[in-house]
Amino acid sequence: MADPAVILAISGSLRAESYNTELLAEAVSVAPPAARLVTWGDLVSIPAFSEDNENDAGPAVHALRAAIAGAGAVLIATPEYNGSLPGQLKNALDWASRPFPDNVLRDKPVAIIGASPSPGGTARAQTDARKVLTAIGARVLQAEVLVPHAYRQFDSTGRLVDDDLRHQLERLVAELHTCGLTAGDETNATAA
Ligand SMILES: Cc1cc2nc3c(=O)[nH]c(=O)nc-3n(C[C@H](O)[C@H](O)[C@H](O)COP(=O)(O)O)c2cc1C
Known part of the structure; x- marks a missing residue:
């Protein structure tokens, strides 16, 4: 059962000093008070997808699927x-599909x-991620x-220095939160 207020935040980077993981931390800072951003940070544990093994997915894939199922919406920060x-993000999405x-x-x-x-700024990666997620059936x-x-966009505390970018992120997270709540309503209406 999904909690509509939860937004699952997934970074597509495995890098310790990742700009994309930093961007998700900023998304937490600008999220509306009613939204609950939950970070899923175990991308490194997802095994290589094989159709031969898809019925034996393993704990990391089960945890990823459970985290997505439990969220009202998902926010993905992708490197290019x-x-x-990146291949490991695509691989995780293949498992989730x-x-x-x-x-x-x-x-x-x-x-x-x-x-x-x-x-x-990852325009090409985002286009491809959008294509993949649409094929999977996500909204x-x-x-x-x-x-x-990105090397000049974050201050020493990890905040975005550009007001316009920060406001864009704030608006996007607010819209995603609203979509998560609405999707939850639709699911409940269908179930009733
Ligand atoms: C194999 C490889 C390919 C890359 N290709 C691109 C690219 O096509 N476009 C781009 O903007 N950056 C490219 N980069 C640079 C990454 O955007 C950069 O390493 C970035 O910091 C990765 O995201 P992260 O900071 O979240 O780990 C590439 C880096 C690597 C290692």
Whole structure:
């Protein structure tokens, strides 16, 4: 049973000093008081997906699926690797997509954000992440936040220094929170 107020925050980076993980921490700071951002941080434990083993997913995949199922919405911060989303994030999404079509991401509101040192700010990675999540059946928000030149965007406490970017993030998290609550209402109405 999902808690509609919970937004599951997933960083697509495995890096200790990740800009994308930092961006999710900022999302926690700007979230509306009624929203509860819960970070899922075990991307490193997700095994390589194989259809041969998909009925023997293992504890990390079960935990990921349970965390998604328990949330009203999901916020993904993706790095950009070679013009796309990182392989381990795609791999985790492939696991979450099974069984298809009744997977835990189906009709789940999802927002995508990202930070990169390059001027593009993960635009290409976000386009691909959007394509993948749409194929899985998630309800992907149009709103996005692109953080270019990430090395100069955070102060020493991890706050975004650019007011416009911070407000964009604030608006996106608020919209995602509302979508999570609404999706919960729709699910309850269907069940009743
Ligand atoms: C294999 C590899 C490929 C990369 N390709 C891109 C790219 O296509 N576009 C880009 O903006 N940054 C690229 N980068 C730089 C990453 O955006 C940068 O390492 C970033 O800090 C990763 O995100 P993180 O800080 O959240 O770990 C690449 C880095 C690596 C290691």
